Amino acid sequence: MKSLWGKIPEQIPRLSVLLVILVVLFIVVRSRLVPPDFGKYGHYRASAVDEIISQEIRYAGHEVCAECHDDVVGAKKAGYHKNVACEVCHGPAVAHTEDPGSVELRAPRARRYCPLCHEYRPSRPTGFPQIVSNSHNPMKPCITCHDPHDPKPPVTPKExxxxxxxxxxxxxxxxxxxxxxxxxxxxxxxxxxxxxxxxxxxxxxxxxxxxxxxxxxxxxxxxxxxxxxxxxxxxxxxxxxxxxxxxxx
Ligand code: HEC
Ligand code: HEC
Ligand code: HEC
Ligand code: HEC
Ligand code: HEC
Ligand code: HEC
Ligand code: HEC
Ligand code: HEC
Incomplete structure (x- = not known):
């Protein structure tokens, strides 16, 4: 017998002890730390669904706006801003759609707003329309020349x-x-x-x-x-x- 033990490399018993400890640890963690409803529907807590549902909805989506502002929706649909959602510029709007009389939305009329997307940055994709706001028609709000809902392709010189x-x-x-x-x-x-x-x-x-x-x-x-x-x-x-x-x- 002794000679057989002698043949087993000495790290095997040590590794076996480690393995046993890991298995015990795994069982303890599974039974004590994983929430009981985990895995009921999939790889997440079942109660997370209810928690998300109970959160207050703040964004209305742009279809609703058409009910009352179909002129704006129509103008935007064909223009360069067709992929910029209304609420990106006007903020979360559910409350406004439910009670437009008492909940007003703000319109970003200030000049400093538009450069958030349009200020020149070398990292922005080639072709994305960018300006250097210090030199691009300074002082005036952008909306004096560009309709925010349908920013027309600027008139371009031929020469x-x-x-x-x-x-x-x-x-x-x-x-x-x-x-x-x-x-x-x-x-x-x-x-x-x-x-x-x-x-x-x-x-x-x-x-x-x-x-x-x-x-x-x-x-x-x-x-x-x-x-x-x-x-x-x-x-x-x-x-x-x-x-x-x-x-x-
Ligand atoms: C049930 C009708 C209704 C819906 C739906 C609605 N609005 Fe309005 N909205 C109004 C009314 C009424 C006014 C006030 C009109 C006025 O003062 O000329 C208004 C005013 C506004 C203004 C003007 C703010 C300003 O400073 O002049 C903005 C911006 C606006 N709505 C955005 C939106 C957006 C974005 C949506 C969609 C998420 C939306 N509205 C959905 C009825 C609605
Ligand atoms: C790029 C930003 C931007 C987006 C996107 C945008 N708006 Fe506006 N909106 C503005 C600005 C800026 C004004 C103020 C215009 C002014 O005072 O001349 C405004 C004004 C308005 C007004 C009040 C004045 C008017 O023109 O009737 C309404 C209503 C409105 N927006 C609705 C919408 C709706 C609905 C959408 C989506 C279909 C939308 N906006 C998308 C920036 C935006
Ligand atoms: C006095 C009128 C005026 C004002 C104010 C103005 N623009 Fe312009 N914008 C123009 C004209 C004209 C063009 C087309 C010729 C050119 O490129 O200079 C243009 C072009 C653009 C373009 C297209 C550039 C390209 O390379 O395709 C963008 C984007 C733009 N403007 C954004 C803005 C923003 C953002 C503001 C506010 C910070 C602003 N503009 C203020 C008149 C104006
Ligand atoms: C959330 C980002 C965002 C904001 C904020 C924004 N824009 Fe834009 N803008 C865009 C996108 C996206 C396009 C379309 C680019 C394309 O066609 O490649 C665009 C296109 C334009 C163009 C057309 C340039 C051309 O190629 O002829 C003008 C002008 C312009 N925007 C002006 C404005 C003005 C004025 C404001 C402020 C009221 C504004 N933008 C705010 C994202 C934005
Ligand atoms: C290594 C630099 C160099 C390169 C590359 C070069 N050149 Fe030149 N070129 C010169 C210099 C220096 C002169 C003036 C001295 C001379 O005539 O050799 C000159 C002169 C000329 C002249 C004036 C000759 C005259 O008789 O007045 C022409 C035309 C010319 N080059 C065209 C070209 C063309 C076309 C190419 C490309 C195929 C070219 N060069 C490439 C340096 C260069
Ligand atoms: C005789 C031929 C020739 C003529 C005429 C010419 N170019 Fe060029 N251009 C070139 C060459 C060659 C380059 C490339 C230079 C390089 O790669 O360093 C160039 C480069 C450019 C560039 C890139 C930026 C730069 O400065 O290198 C622009 C922009 C440009 N040309 C515009 C024009 C315009 C506008 C005109 C008319 C007013 C014009 N070119 C006339 C030959 C010409
Ligand atoms: C369409 C014909 C044409 C093309 C293409 C052309 N050139 Fe010229 N080039 C001319 C003419 C015309 C002159 C002026 C001759 C004169 O001054 O009488 C000239 C003059 C020159 C001179 C002499 C300047 C001097 O001091 O005498 C050089 C150098 C020159 N070209 C370089 C180039 C280079 C580099 C290119 C290519 C990027 C090029 N050219 C393309 C027509 C052309
Ligand atoms: C509306 C303004 C505008 C007009 C008009 C215009 N360009 Fe340009 N061009 C530009 C801009 C902006 C760039 C820089 C593009 C970039 O950096 O990616 C450019 C770049 C170039 C380049 C350099 C391309 C490169 O790979 O480096 C050449 C060459 C050129 N233009 C030639 C011309 C010629 C020739 C004409 C007239 C037939 C002309 N452009 C008319 C705005 C214009």
Whole structure:
């Protein structure tokens, strides 16, 4: 017998003791600490359902509003704020829907409110309409220009220079003054409405500039030429020449 015990590695008895302790602990915890109604319907306390039901309801949902404010609901439905619920801006409204005469809702008319969602933050998704409130038509409340229920797509300028003023001014004094922006940037019309979602292209290769500047390009004679094979051959052209103000220095 003794020799058999001797063969069992010494950690086995210690682990067995630990296992027994754990099993006892598990049984104690289950019987003493888990609430009695746990697991009756599923992996939760059955009484939690009643507790949640007994909580006061504070949000009415937006369908109810249509009963009395169908004009506002209609306006919002088609606009940019269609996915922003009424009560996000006006607060919990159950009491108001039950007794609109005595429970008034507040409307966030102050300028500081809208930037909660629209202030520029680098972390916000590309394309989400953002403004820098310090410089975007300062002082006036946002609702003097934007209808909060139907914030219209802003009237957008048609010309590149309306939004890219600095580049346009630079180019107008450059050797490229007569090269139109769209010769180098394919620009879908939508870019002027949603510039961050629909972007303009940018030249990608040396050959692009070569269409006018390569030795054998079929462009106007007066355009200065370079030999693409040897001229700055390891870099793209705009690493040395700013395309909106190219200079040969
Ligand atoms: C039973 C009818 C009724 C329902 C339902 C109702 N309202 Fe009203 N609401 C009124 C009345 C009446 C007024 C006061 C109208 C007035 O002063 O011109 C009012 C006024 C308001 C105002 C104006 C506050 C201000 O400063 O001018 C807001 C905002 C408003 N309701 C939001 C809501 C929202 C959001 C809902 C849906 C959750 C809703 N209401 C549902 C009847 C209703
Ligand atoms: C983005 C925030 C926002 C959302 C979403 C919003 N509102 Fe408003 N609401 C406002 C602001 C701001 C005003 C004040 C407008 C003013 O004074 O010109 C207002 C005014 C009102 C008024 C009173 C003046 C009026 O235009 O008749 C009512 C009623 C109203 N809202 C109902 C609603 C209902 C119903 C919904 C949902 C369908 C809703 N609002 C969604 C911000 C919001
Ligand atoms: C004096 C009128 C005026 C006021 C006040 C004003 N805006 Fe604007 N807003 C405009 C015009 C015009 C445009 C479109 C041209 C532009 O982008 O500047 C615009 C554009 C926007 C855009 C779209 C930007 C984009 O890149 O798509 C947002 C969002 C916006 N405004 C939010 C606000 C907020 C929030 C406030 C208040 C803090 C506010 N505006 C105050 C006139 C105004
Ligand atoms: C809870 C967040 C939230 C609040 C608060 C909010 N907005 Fe918006 N806003 C949005 C969303 C979401 C859109 C739609 C964005 C999209 O279409 O990608 C939007 C779109 C807009 C646009 C359209 C910009 C464009 O692309 O042409 C304007 C303008 C605007 N909001 C103004 C306001 C004003 C003014 C207020 C304050 C009364 C306000 N917003 C409050 C979430 C919000
Ligand atoms: C309504 C204002 C507006 C108009 C008009 C406009 N743009 Fe833009 N454009 C922008 C904004 C805003 C950006 C910046 C987008 C970003 O940073 O994601 C941009 C970015 C660009 C870019 C850079 C894209 C990139 O990947 O870096 C190019 C190129 C461009 N625009 C060309 C043009 C040309 C060419 C025109 C005229 C045909 C034009 N844009 C008209 C607002 C405008
Ligand atoms: C000769 C070709 C050419 C013309 C003409 C041209 N661009 Fe560009 N543009 C480029 C190139 C190349 C780049 C890329 C530069 C880079 O990646 O560093 C660029 C970049 C841009 C950018 C991105 C931001 C920046 O400054 O790098 C914008 C915005 C832009 N161009 C707008 C315009 C507008 C607006 C016009 C007309 C006023 C215009 N471009 C005319 C070649 C051109
Ligand atoms: C549509 C034809 C065209 C394209 C494409 C073009 N250019 Fe030009 N480029 C010109 C014209 C025209 C001149 C001016 C010639 C003159 O001044 O007589 C010029 C002049 C230049 C000059 C000489 C400036 C000087 O000081 O003499 C450089 C450098 C230059 N371009 C670089 C580029 C680069 C880099 C690209 C690509 C991003 C490019 N160009 C694309 C037409 C073009
Ligand atoms: C490594 C920097 C560099 C790169 C990359 C480069 N260039 Fe140049 N480029 C220069 C310098 C420096 C000059 C002026 C000296 C000279 O003529 O070599 C010049 C001159 C020019 C001139 C004027 C020639 C004349 O006869 O007046 C043109 C046109 C030109 N480059 C176009 C291009 C084009 C197109 C590309 C891309 C295919 C390009 N460059 C790439 C540095 C560069």
């Amino acid at each position: 590149c220079h309306a939004c890219h003023g600095a580049i346009a001014r630079t180019k107008s004094l450059s050797h490229h003054v007569y090269v139109p922006c769209t010769r180098c940037h394919e620009t879908p019309d939508e870019h002027k409405v949603r510039p961050r979602i629909v972007v303009a292209s940018k030249p990608k290769t040396r050959e692009f500039c070569g269409e006018c500047h390569a030795k054998d390009a079929p462009s106007e004679k007066s355009i200065p030429r370079v030999d693409l094979a040897t001229h700055g051959e390891r870099y793209v052209c705009w690493q040395c020449h700013y395309p909106h103000l190219p200079e040969a220095r």
